[in-house]
Structures are given as structure tokens and as C-alpha cells.
Amino acid sequence: MKRVNVLTEGAILLALFTVLTLMTLYLPLIGAFLMVFLPLPFILYSVRHGIKAAVTLMAASILITLLVGSLFALPLTLTYAISGIVMGYFYKKKQTSGALIGGTIAFLISFVVMYAASAAFFQIDPIKEATGSMDETIEMARSMMAAIGQEANEAAINQIEEQMKYIGYLIPSVLVSVSFIFALLSHAATIPVLKRLKIQVVPLxxxxxxxxxxxxxxxxxxxxxxxxxxxxxxxxxxxxxxxxxxxxxxxxxxxxxxxxxxxxxxxxxxxxxxxxxxxxxxxxxxxxxxxxxxxxxxxxxxxxxxxxx
Incomplete structure (x- = not known):
């Protein structure tokens, strides 16, 4: 009977994750808000039934993602599933600060792997793409000002270009900061649900x-x-x-x-x-x-x- 309840709960959480994933992928404005709830099914399952059950849920979610989404949605599933499992493990241990730290590390590793994979397999460097777009915008602004007979503020443009050079150097810090923000937002979205389900969580x-x-x-x-x-x-x-x-x-x-x-x-x-x-x-x-x-x-x-x- 207990196993049936575990499987039933897993199926419900899997359906919830699938709906959240589809809305994140195909409804960008709403999806940007719903992204913070993506780790929630894995956190709940990990807290209530342990890591092994949560890993099984992750495997099922990967199959569902490939069926209803696409190969490009797989990194999204892996990122939030792994982070959710790690955070759920610490919540179960009554270590809320550990959940934040563990979630940050899990998000960071996922982001680093995705960044390396996009650069290695798809020859896409997000940082270079961003700086390239900025360079194009600056050149377009220069052309427009020249067309209307005005001189561009070269001092300001040079300052912007100089600052853009440092973006590539700050990738490690930016990734750490973004990972912590993602973990913190996931924590903020999860705590009310855990309290609602009467799962004790040590407050920060x-x-x-x-x-x-x-x-x-x-x-x-x-x-x-x-x-x-x-x-x-x-x-x-x-x-x-x-x-x-x-x-x-x-x-x-x-x-x-x-x-x-x-x-x-x-x-x-x-x-x-x-x-x-x-x-x-x-x-x-x-x-x-x-x-x-x-x-x-x-x-x-x-x-x-x-x-x-």
C-alpha cells in the first residue's frame, strides 16, 4: 500500500513538473516566473521519500521531456532536477543553510556544464554572442549619429567597450552569483509549500x-x-x-x-x-x-x- 502511494505521488509530481516545463518553454513571460517552481517536485519527493526515489522521478522526467519537449529542453530538466534533489536532501536533514549552499553548487555545476557543452558541441559562446551583439549596437549607433550629422561621444563609447572586455573575465563570479540567486528563489518558492504540507523546516x-x-x-x-x-x-x-x-x-x-x-x-x-x-x-x-x-x-x-x- 505504501509503495502504491509513493508511485501515485510520483506520478502527480511528474505531471506537475511536465506542465511547468511546457509552460516555461512555450509561454516565455509566464515561464520566466514559473521557473523558480521547477525544482519543487523533486524537493518534495526527495524530502518525503529519499534520494533514490527522487532519482527515479528524475529519470522519468527526462523521458517525458524528450517526448513532449525537445533535446534542447533536456538541460533545463537536468538542472532543476539535480538542484531540487540536492536541496531536498538537506531539507530532510533539517539543514536549511545547507540546502541553499548545496542548491547553489548544483546550479553552478549545471550552468558550467551547459556553458562548456554549448561551446564545445554547438560552437556557441553566450558571452561572445552577447559582446558581439553589443559591438554591433555600438556601431549601429555610430552610423545613425553620423547619418544625422552628429558626432558620437567617443569617450563614452570607449568606456563601454572597455567595460565589455571585463565581462569575459568575470564569468566565474557571475555564474556563482546567478546560481545563488536561483537557489534563493527556489528556496523562497518551496518553503510555503513545505509548511503547507506540515513538513518541518528549520528557518533561516x-x-x-x-x-x-x-x-x-x-x-x-x-x-x-x-x-x-x-x-x-x-x-x-x-x-x-x-x-x-x-x-x-x-x-x-x-x-x-x-x-x-x-x-x-x-x-x-x-x-x-x-x-x-x-x-x-x-x-x-x-x-x-x-x-x-x-x-x-x-x-x-x-x-x-x-x-x-
Whole structure:
């Protein structure tokens, strides 16, 4: 009887995943929103019945994907299935932070494999395609301005071209950041469902209580010092330092936003205030620098302790 229930639940979750996959593939606008729910069937099955059952569900989902979708939909299934199984394993172990870390690593490995496969088998490099499109857009803008008798702002164009060169160097950092965002969104979509099914999940600390190790500030200072040296652009050291700087800057910005939420909570301000701070920082990049500095001060000088006093 128990085996019948397991198979029945597996069939329901497989049907759910199939519907979500089809909507993601053929309804782009709705699909972009539904993508965060794709790991959910595998998370639920892994939490309730273990990894072996979840792997079986993944095998069945691969067959269904090939039947109703196409070969190009297979990477989508594998990415979300593997990530869902990994996250479900940690949820079952009552390790919510482990689910986020494990999900991030699973997404990262999947993205790296897909990137390598597209470059090796299909001769498609997404980064080069993106930079190529940008170059074409810049040349088109130059031509249009020349046609109407105006001179292009060469200083601004050169700055954009210089920034585009660094995109290829920052691939590792970008992939890590995107993987974490995907894991975080999957977590946010999964938790309400698990609670609804009365599956106990250890909650994460509130964002206002997030605090990184103080050593992050020292790493940031060391990496900033290394950037003062004239490093060769294509060297391993230059790429490593550039990626470390990007990751550290993101971490310090997260720390700064965490402090804003903490300060707002202590002062009993409206919850809309820290949310507005995030939105404004995304619109006005200069505010992001201020938030980063705030994160540095919070870590280096225990700003939270001073606020409490």
C-alpha cells in the first residue's frame, strides 16, 4: 500500500513538473516566473521519500521531456532536477543553510556544464554572442549619429567597450552569483509549500541578523591593494583578483543592506524603508557604493553594537 502511494505521488509530481516545463518553454513571460517552481517536485519527493526515489522521478522526467519537449529542453530538466534533489536532501536533514549552499553548487555545476557543452558541441559562446551583439549596437549607433550629422561621444563609447572586455573575465563570479540567486528563489518558492504540507523546516536567520566574518574586510583591502599593481590582463592572477573583488564587493553590499534592515528594525521604522533602499540602490548605482561602505563599517567597527547601545 505504501509503495502504491509513493508511485501515485510520483506520478502527480511528474505531471506537475511536465506542465511547468511546457509552460516555461512555450509561454516565455509566464515561464520566466514559473521557473523558480521547477525544482519543487523533486524537493518534495526527495524530502518525503529519499534520494533514490527522487532519482527515479528524475529519470522519468527526462523521458517525458524528450517526448513532449525537445533535446534542447533536456538541460533545463537536468538542472532543476539535480538542484531540487540536492536541496531536498538537506531539507530532510533539517539543514536549511545547507540546502541553499548545496542548491547553489548544483546550479553552478549545471550552468558550467551547459556553458562548456554549448561551446564545445554547438560552437556557441553566450558571452561572445552577447559582446558581439553589443559591438554591433555600438556601431549601429555610430552610423545613425553620423547619418544625422552628429558626432558620437567617443569617450563614452570607449568606456563601454572597455567595460565589455571585463565581462569575459568575470564569468566565474557571475555564474556563482546567478546560481545563488536561483537557489534563493527556489528556496523562497518551496518553503510555503513545505509548511503547507506540515513538513518541518528549520528557518533561516532573518536577513537583518546576517553578519559576515570580519575577515572579509581584510580580504577586500588585500585584493584592492593587488589591483594597484599593473597586472597583465590575460594572466591568471589578474582574472583571479578581478573575480575576488567582484565577489567581495557583492558580499559587502549584502552586509550593508543587512545593516539597513537591522537599523530599521531597532528603530522600529516601517519595513518599506529598507525595501525602498534596495530599489533605489538598483536604480542609482552611486547608492550602491554607499551601501558597500556601510557594510565595511558594520564589519570593521561593530556598528550594530553601537546602534544597540
Amino acid at each position: 536567520k532573518p536577513f537583518r541578523e546576517w553578519k559576515l566574518p570580519t575577515s572579509i574586510v581584510w580580504y577586500y583591502l588585500i585584493v584592492s591593494f593587488l589591483l594597484f599593481f599593473d597586472l597583465e590582463n590575460d594572466s591568471f592572477l589578474f582574472i583571479a583578483v578581478l573575480n575576488l573583488m567582484f565577489v567581495l564587493q557583492v558580499l559587502l553590499v549584502v552586509q550593508g543592506f543587512s545593516f539597513i534592515f537591522f537599523y530599521s528594525y531597532v528603530k522600529k521604522y516601517s519595513k518599506a524603508l529598507p525595501v525602498a533602499a534596495i530599489i533605489l540602490s538598483l536604480i542609482l548605482p552611486i547608492l550602491m557604493y554607499i551601501v558597500r561602505i556601510l557594510g565595511i563599517i558594520d564589519l570593521a567597527f561593530n556598528l550594530r553594537g553601537r546602534v544597540k547601545k
